Amino acid sequence: MISHKMKDLVAGSSLIRAMFEEGKRLSAIHGIDNVYDYSLGNPNVEPPEVIKEAIREILDEESPTMVHGYMNNSGYEDVREAIANYTNSKHNTNVAKNHIVMTCGAAGGLNIVFKTLLNPGDEVLTFAPFFAEYRNYASNYDASLVVVPPNTETFQPNLQVFTDYISEKTKVVLVNSPNNPTGVIYNEETLRELAKILEDKQKEYGHSIFLVSDEPYREIVYDQAVVPYLLNYYENTIVGYSYSKSLSLPGERIGYLVVHPNIEEVDSVMASLNVANRILGFVNAPSLFQRVVARTLGAEVDVTIYKKNRDVLYDHIRKVGFEALKPEGAFYLFMKTPIEDDVKFCEDAKKFNLLLVPGRAFGCPGYVRLSYCIAYNRIVNSLPAFESLWALYL
Amino acid sequence: MISHKMKDLVAGSSLIRAMFEEGKRLSAIHGIDNVYDYSLGNPNVEPPEVIKEAIREILDEESPTMVHGYMNNSGYEDVREAIANYTNSKHNTNVAKNHIVMTCGAAGGLNIVFKTLLNPGDEVLTFAPFFAEYRNYASNYDASLVVVPPNTETFQPNLQVFTDYISEKTKVVLVNSPNNPTGVIYNEETLRELAKILEDKQKEYGHSIFLVSDEPYREIVYDQAVVPYLLNYYENTIVGYSYSKSLSLPGERIGYLVVHPNIEEVDSVMASLNVANRILGFVNAPSLFQRVVARTLGAEVDVTIYKKNRDVLYDHIRKVGFEALKPEGAFYLFMKTPIEDDVKFCEDAKKFNLLLVPGRAFGCPGYVRLSYCIAYNRIVNSLPAFESLWALYL
Numbered sequence: 001m002i003s004h005k006m007k008d009l010v011a012g013s014s015l016i017r018a019m020f021e022e023g024k025r026l027s028a029i030h031g032i033d034n035v036y037d038y039s040l041g042n043p044n045v046e047p048p049e050v051i052k053e054a055i056r057e058i059l060d061e062e063s064p065t066m067v068h069g070y071m072n073n074s075g076y077e078d079v080r081e082a083i084a085n086y087t088n089s090k091h092n093t094n095v096a097k098n099h100i101v102m103t104c105g106a107a108g109g110l111n112i113v114f115k116t117l118l119n120p121g122d123e124v125l126t127f128a129p130f131f132a133e134y135r136n137y138a139s140n141y142d143a144s145l146v147v148v149p150p151n152t153e154t155f156q157p158n159l160q161v162f163t164d165y166i167s168e169k170t171k172v173v174l175v176n177s178p179n180n181p182t183g184v185i186y187n188e189e190t191l192r193e194l195a196k197i198l199e200d201k202q203k204e205y206g207h208s209i210f211l212v213s214d215e216p217y218r219e220i221v222y223d224q225a226v227v228p229y230l231l232n233y234y235e236n237t238i239v240g241y242s243y244s245k246s247l248s249l250p251g252e253r254i255g256y257l258v259v260h261p262n263i264e265e266v267d268s269v270m271a272s273l274n275v276a277n278r279i280l281g282f283v284n285a286p287s288l289f290q291r292v293v294a295r296t297l298g299a300e301v302d303v304t305i306y307k308k309n310r311d312v313l314y315d316h317i318r319k320v321g322f323e324a325l326k327p328e329g330a331f332y333l334f335m336k337t338p339i340e341d342d343v344k345f346c347e348d349a350k351k352f353n354l355l356l357v358p359g360r361a362f363g364c365p366g367y368v369r370l371s372y373c374i375a376y377n378r379i380v381n382s383l384p385a386f387e388s389l390w391a392l393y394l
Numbered sequence: 395m396i397s398h399k400m401k402d403l404v405a406g407s408s409l410i411r412a413m414f415e416e417g418k419r420l421s422a423i424h425g426i427d428n429v430y431d432y433s434l435g436n437p438n439v440e441p442p443e444v445i446k447e448a449i450r451e452i453l454d455e456e457s458p459t460m461v462h463g464y465m466n467n468s469g470y471e472d473v474r475e476a477i478a479n480y481t482n483s484k485h486n487t488n489v490a491k492n493h494i495v496m497t498c499g500a501a502g503g504l505n506i507v508f509k510t511l512l513n514p515g516d517e518v519l520t521f522a523p524f525f526a527e528y529r530n531y532a533s534n535y536d537a538s539l540v541v542v543p544p545n546t547e548t549f550q551p552n553l554q555v556f557t558d559y560i561s562e563k564t565k566v567v568l569v570n571s572p573n574n575p576t577g578v579i580y581n582e583e584t585l586r587e588l589a590k591i592l593e594d595k596q597k598e599y600g601h602s603i604f605l606v607s608d609e610p611y612r613e614i615v616y617d618q619a620v621v622p623y624l625l626n627y628y629e630n631t632i633v634g635y636s637y638s639k640s641l642s643l644p645g646e647r648i649g650y651l652v653v654h655p656n657i658e659e660v661d662s663v664m665a666s667l668n669v670a671n672r673i674l675g676f677v678n679a680p681s682l683f684q685r686v687v688a689r690t691l692g693a694e695v696d697v698t699i700y701k702k703n704r705d706v707l708y709d710h711i712r713k714v715g716f717e718a719l720k721p722e723g724a725f726y727l728f729m730k731t732p733i734e735d736d737v738k739f740c741e742d743a744k745k746f747n748l749l750l751v752p753g754r755a756f757g758c759p760g761y762v763r764l765s766y767c768i769a770y771n772r773i774v775n776s777l778p779a780f781e782s783l784w785a786l787y788l
Contacts, residue, residue: 002663104498
């Protein structure tokens with residue numbers, strides 16, 4: 001009775017719910033402190049104190065009908081101007097407020113980009129492993145997601161085979177760095193080569209191919225790692241940003257798009273993003289939080305908390321014997337499973353109260369994702385469970 | 395280069411922008427105080443003081459990681475429970491938290507309902523005059539909007555011809571009361587008859603037809619008018635509510651859906667709404683404002699401000715000679731144009747610095763919409779302009 005498209009998705013969602021229920025079942029049996037839930041990407045670090053202060057200041061100083069009212073569907077002009085200036089000073093770009101669209105998080109941003117760019121039958125290319133939701137975002141506009149298989153040595157985009165996957169139908173290439181689920185940052189060399197391939201393919205096919213970047217983890221990086229800014233490498237680029245992780249505000253749905261000033265037909269792209277924001281029902285990014293982020297530019301959560309988690313978890317699982325790349329950013333660790341079947345491995349892990357997500361959910365079987373955005377003590381307490389799990393396969 | 399679907403919409407949006415620019419041009423010439431902009435539905439009444447208080451209390455009392463964090467895609471359980479209880483006590487319904495989905499305003503709510511219910515080629519029926527955005531919401535899911543012509547005597551849904559418009563393809567009937575643009579409240583007699591027709595047609599076609607109600611103006615009513623609650627008339631019903639007008643929070647994008655507990659396949663409908671909220675990129679309704687509305691149930695803006703506006707404007711235009719029904723709710727007045735061409739009439743009105751919206755934008759030519767959610771003094775100052783405008787056609 002519900003739409004054909006939704007039927008399969010609802011069936012899929014009940015699998016996730018089953019996993020969630022399993023977590024609750026285990027907690028009921030063993031106590032919530034004895035279940036180690038590495039399955040969710042919900043930040044556990046508090047938003048910086050300046051967020052509260054900014055909200056209080058706005059309530060005291062700004063007009064309520066303005067703060068909570070409608071504005072241009074792309075967002076308040078002063079907010080977009082502040083973000084454009086901040087972007088330019090931080091990334092050496094040259095964008096104006098007219099290249100910024102405030103969005104309901106990165107998810108809302110990607111949807112209005114896809115609504116703007118995609119015709120039915122178009123292809124969106126992405127690199128495994130990838131965030132599973134991308135498939136649904138493409139499907140919303142009757143486009144299909146084409147997945148380039150992973151380079152499991154480095155988990156950089158697999159450019160050796162990328163070229164073969166580009167076709168006449170390729171309209172968008174979607175990247176995500178720092179990456180969910182690997183924690184890898186796509187490096188400058190890779191991005192230069194990626195841009196070069198796209199330039200060549202644009203000429204070959206005689207139409208634009210757009211590079212879209214999903215960057216909710218841009219600020220969550222360790223050891224002074226640098227995340228190259230894509231606008232500096234390729235003109236047909238749109239960067240989707242979110243404050244969900246950098247300010248621990250995932251529930252508030254606040255983010256923005258930065259569009260390259262030289263993107264093809266920039267005026268019609270910007271006009272379409274504006275209309276898409278309206279007609280998909282977002283109307284505009286939540287207004288109070290537009291004003292909050294403009295007042296707190298440069299604020300960040302305390303990333304050392306995630307780094308401490310990463311270090312203890314990574315060092316331990318390597319010592320036990322598991323293989324993994326050390327995450328450079330985000331709060332995920334992508335661990336190779338000692339048996340081929342990652343779903344079976346996740347089932348085995350549950351015996352030790354470890355909740356993990358199979359790599360095939362990210363287009364990369366033979367791995368599991370661990371979200372370490374949980375309490376440090378919980379991680380420490382979970383360490384023996386990894387030893388027991390490893391021992392299963394000796 | 396942008397998608398085919400968006401191309402026309404962007405062209406249409408530039409007409410609206412042209413109107414906006416015209417307003418700015420007139421303001422520059424005549425001074426902003428001498429331009430009477432009746433074109434926008436942006437509430438001018440301040441949110442009630444309890445909103446500020448609730449935000450401050452939440453910042454003081456609740457955990458920031460919870461307040462700004464992810465929750466179930468349908469919303470916080472305690473918020474949904476509070477809204478279910480409030481709905482039951484106010485409307486004598488029998489809904490539980492599982493029948494509530496928190497949404498990004500009514501626009502977000504309607505989009506996830508359409509994503510859930512509509513297959514390509516399905517038809518959504520609505521009654522002229524209607525909010526133009528409905529056509530885009532249907533088109534988002536490749537369904538088409540079928541418009542039942544108006545009953546201009548009463549602006550109640552035109553049930554005499556409604557039956558002829560229902561077909562095998564009709565999946566949704568969409569109503570909006572208090573109505574934008576007429577200010578009419580669909581009365582109980584009309585709704586009973588509407589429900590009866592739908593019951594008969596469901597039997598005739600052997601499949602469900604869903605009644606979807608868009609109710610952002612439910613609380614904006616005058617003279618103790620009663621707005622019947624649709625769950626009490628028809629089982630296959632979903633009500634979309636928004637706090638945009640009742641609390642003057644349109645920029646915050648906060649509202650909810652109430653689904654009839656006896657709707658066909660209720661579990662799969664609720665699961666699909668939940669998934670649609672996620673994959674369309676809303677993810678969840680903005681979290682802080684979920685908590686705000688749960689703390690302020692029953693709060694309302696000062697409707698007497700809108701009533702005073704309505705009274706002075708309605709009394710004057712009638713005295714001048716224009717025809718219109720007295721609005722029972724919302725903050726719009728739908729005025730008959732003394733000439734057939736409502737677009738020409740709006741052009742004429744601009745000569746007197748009056749900005750109006752032609753009725754054909756609502757599927758009802760020969761009328762204009764006046765949004766009287768503007769300052770009382772501005773309305774008073776505009777009154778002579780209506781006399782001058784009327785005199786053009788004497």
